Amino acid sequence: MRNKPIANVNADLLKERKNCSFDIEELTNLIDGGKNQTARRREIENMLLKNMPFDIIPEECLSAKEKYENAVRKSVALNKIGVELVSQVTKAKELSDLTLTLRRVSDAYFREVTPFLLHLGMFIPTILGQCSDEQVAHWLPLAMQLKIIGTYAQTELGHGTFIRGLETTATYDERTEEFVLNSPTLSSSKWWAGGLGKTANHCIVVAQLYTKGECYGTHPFIVQIRDMDTHMPLKGLKVGEIGPRLGFQTADNGFLVFDNFRIPRDSLMMKHAKVLKDGTYVKIARHSKLTYGTMIFVRVLLVSEMAFNLSKAVTIAVRYSAVRRQSELKPNEPEPQVLDYLTQQHKLFISISTVYAFQFTSNWLMKTYHTVQANMKHGNTDALPELHALSSCLKAICTSDCSAAIEQCRFACGGHGYMISSNLPSLYAFTTATRTYEGDYTVLLLQTARFLVKTWEQVELGNAVTPMVAYLARHQNREAWDESPEGIIRAFEAIAAGVYQTESVRSVSFGQSDAIKDVMKQLSDLYLLYWSLERTGDLLTTLKSTLGSYDGRVYERLMEEALKSPLNQEPVNESFHNEPEPQVMDFVSQQHKLFIGIASYYSYSMTALWLWDILTKVTSELGVGKTDRLPESHGRAVFMSVFNSEMEKSVSSLSAPLQAVLRQLVELYLYYWTLEKRGDLLLVLQSTLGSYDGRVYERLMEEALKNPPNKEPVNESFHKYLKPFIQGKL
Numbered sequence: 001m002r003n004k005p006i007a008n009v010n011a012d013l014l015k016e017r018k019n020c021s022f023d024i025e026e027l028t029n030l031i032d033g034g035k036n037q038t039a040r041r042r043e044i045e046n047m048l049l050k051n052m053p054f055d056i057i058p059e060e061c062l063s064a065k066e067k068y069e070n071a072v073r074k075s076v077a078l079n080k081i082g083v084e085l086v087s088q089v090t091k092a093k094e095l096s097d098l099t100l101t102l103r104r105v106s107d108a109y110f111r112e113v114t115p116f117l118l119h120l121g122m123f124i125p126t127i128l129g130q131c132s133d134e135q136v137a138h139w140l141p142l143a144m145q146l147k148i149i150g151t152y153a154q155t156e157l158g159h160g161t162f163i164r165g166l167e168t169t170a171t172y173d174e175r176t177e178e179f180v181l182n183s184p185t186l187s188s189s190k191w192w193a194g195g196l197g198k199t200a201n202h203c204i205v206v207a208q209l210y211t212k213g214e215c216y217g218t219h220p221f222i223v224q225i226r227d228m229d230t231h232m233p234l235k236g237l238k239v240g241e242i243g244p245r246l247g248f249q250t251a252d253n254g255f256l257v258f259d260n261f262r263i264p265r266d267s268l269m270m271k272h273a274k275v276l277k278d279g280t281y282v283k284i285a286r287h288s289k290l291t292y293g294t295m296i297f298v299r300v301l302l303v304s305e306m307a308f309n310l311s312k313a314v315t316i317a318v319r320y321s322a323v324r325r326q327s328e329l330k331p332n333e334p335e336p337q338v339l340d341y342l343t344q345q346h347k348l349f350i351s352i353s354t355v356y357a358f359q360f361t362s363n364w365l366m367k368t369y370h371t372v373q374a375n376m377k378h379g380n381t382d383a384l385p386e387l388h389a390l391s392s393c394l395k396a397i398c399t400s401d402c403s404a405a406i407e408q409c410r411f412a413c414g415g416h417g418y419m420i421s422s423n424l425p426s427l428y429a430f431t432t433a434t435r436t437y438e439g440d441y442t443v444l445l446l447q448t449a450r451f452l453v454k455t456w457e458q459v460e461l462g463n464a465v466t467p468m469v470a471y472l473a474r475h476q477n478r479e480a481w482d483e484s485p486e487g488i489i490r491a492f493e494a495i496a497a498g499v500y501q502t503e504s505v506r507s508v509s510f511g512q513s514d515a516i517k518d519v520m521k522q523l524s525d526l527y528l529l530y531w532s533l534e535r536t537g538d539l540l541t542t543l544k545s546t547l548g549s550y551d552g553r554v555y556e557r558l559m560e561e562a563l564k565s566p567l568n569q570e571p572v573n574e575s576f577h578n579e580p581e582p583q584v585m586d587f588v589s590q591q592h593k594l595f596i597g598i599a600s601y602y603s604y605s606m607t608a609l610w611l612w613d614i615l616t617k618v619t620s621e622l623g624v625g626k627t628d629r630l631p632e633s634h635g636r637a638v639f640m641s642v643f644n645s646e647m648e649k650s651v652s653s654l655s656a657p658l659q660a661v662l663r664q665l666v667e668l669y670l671y672y673w674t675l676e677k678r679g680d681l682l683l684v685l686q687s688t689l690g691s692y693d694g695r696v697y698e699r700l701m702e703e704a705l706k707n708p709p710n711k712e713p714v715n716e717s718f719h720k721y722l723k724p725f726i727q728g729k730l
Ligand SMILES: CCCCCCCCCC/C=C\CCCCCC(=O)SCCNC(=O)CCNC(=O)[C@H](O)C(C)(C)COP(=O)(O)OP(=O)(O)OC[C@H]1O[C@@H](n2cnc3c(N)ncnc32)[C@H](O)[C@@H]1OP(=O)(O)O
Pocket: 099, 102, 103, 104, 106, 117, 118, 120, 121, 122, 152, 154, 155, 160, 161, 162, 163, 164, 194, 289, 290, 292, 293, 295, 296, 298, 301, 302, 305, 384, 385, 388, 437, 438, 439, 440, 443, 447, 450, 451, 454
């Protein structure tokens, strides 16, 4: 059943909806994956609407502590319903649909995120992907029913990207059949894990595994960190909240430090490697990077997360643009809806098509992920490198594009878009973090480049490559392909666009009406055209250069091109008879280049005169050999102040017009360098990362320890909500 129409809807919005060229319900079904899925989603939404507590005071008006407690209160209520619903599900497909629906609907209750995000998004997937069958049988029911609450602690103060550089150690002690966890340095402190600060009582810890005196690299361990009854941190651990951040304010991201903390041998997640009782290390995995599996899974998830978050932002911006009227186009006529401005449409429409590009690609990527997983169950890991490259690339691009597009949506809403209540700032804060976490943007693109370069080598050797990269061979036959980074990136953009094109066409090819097909085709074309224009430079398949041609016929080509110029098609241009061409001096960009040169000349001359006076004094006092080069900013300050004061002294006797010109030059010099060097001018950095002494990790930890949530070992929401929930008494 469709949702009931709401009374008192803005007339402009009603008008826009009336103008829609297709059946909205049909598109809704397409997005949900079918009529039944739409009906099921609405059923769950309605049930949650009836049972979930809403905020009385807006989340953003609460203190950090209250925000966290409020988030726990709502998470517990949501998870109670979620656990109940999950227990009724029998099929894997139903479970994944349900999880997706819960994830989507949960956003109605959290402007920020739930402290359970890592439990659901990484703890459970890691149990599934890294535990042996017996371990899954033990841990999964506890995690699914939220009898335990977990997180994923891989990143440390000193290392996030370079996983092999992690410093936390897990040393096997065969006498007691335990691993001993240690954080040997400050930089080895675990940092960032969501839910770790106050909420989780279990944690997946990634540590360097040592047994019989040998290091076997990083491995995941499942570790209890807090007492199940009192919630107090266990002995041998220091755990807390890392402090305020741009977004994720209710995710209680935490730190964790180990001091000879002992855990049983079977805490090692043993799907891909085991340590026997006597300390013998046994490798099971056929591929050395299978322990990185959860990261691939979350990167795949993030493509759909970006589609969802951008869809919210662009819905907000489009609706508001229909309601908002601004500016007088014609006297005495009503102000137009801002949606009618072409420039506004330019901001919004590409975001709409991007949402569909992401969603279709995400559906396809998830299917690909499951196919590769199924093959790996039978021992075939051949497709893993490509899945890694593909998920890395798509995750990097979609998270980056999504936060940029949300920023555009905010711009499209003018000043009101800056209000927290518009939800656009929170959406931006959430998505901009995704560009960094689960693999930094640049780093992941470099992983993809590495794969492409290797593929390219195979192509050159004439070896077969997978269908997804077969175009590399096609390119090679047609023309000399540019193997520069731009060329590689361009090739991957072509893949992403290709997937979208084929998937969107495939998805709309059955059942759907012509009206929907038309709209989808338009969106698809818009996405392709937009990016073709954005990346015109990358799309030029030859260098298109007279100077860089393969045959080196530089002068011949220059002349050939010159003769093609339309100006050369007539011997005398009509401007000879009519208006003269402007002098280049009249172009502002030319003035920009020249005037600062003139101002600098005066500045240097004045400073030179002044410097000459003091030079002898300085050299005799310090000795020429000992004087260091002046830092750039100091030099610039000298130029400015001398120019300013010396100019004042010298201009007083000059005529008024010349004085005015010279004063303008002083101002130009000062303003130019103020703008050029504004970064250096911010003297008070107020930053843990940018302090003069470089004590980055010490300062991060000092700040974290000052954090109010760390003043009490157990937050009261544990006794009020978490404990009764975990113990089934709520
Ligand atoms: C209500 C319902 C809710 C439902 C859930 C909702 C979910 C919502 C979604 C959000 C979910 C959770 C929030 C997440 C919060 C954030 C969590 C985190 O950030 S966890 C930490 C993540 N950390 C990273 O991603 C680190 C990034 N670094 C790396 O991935 C790697 O270190 C590296 C790839 C950069 C390099 O690794 P390294 O070991 O140094 O590799 P080498 O250079 O030695 O070798 C490269 C070699 O390995 C291949 N490789 C690398 N990675 C993989 C992989 N994952 N799989 C397969 N192969 C891999 C690579 O291709 C090279 O191969 P060669 O053959 O040698 O070329």
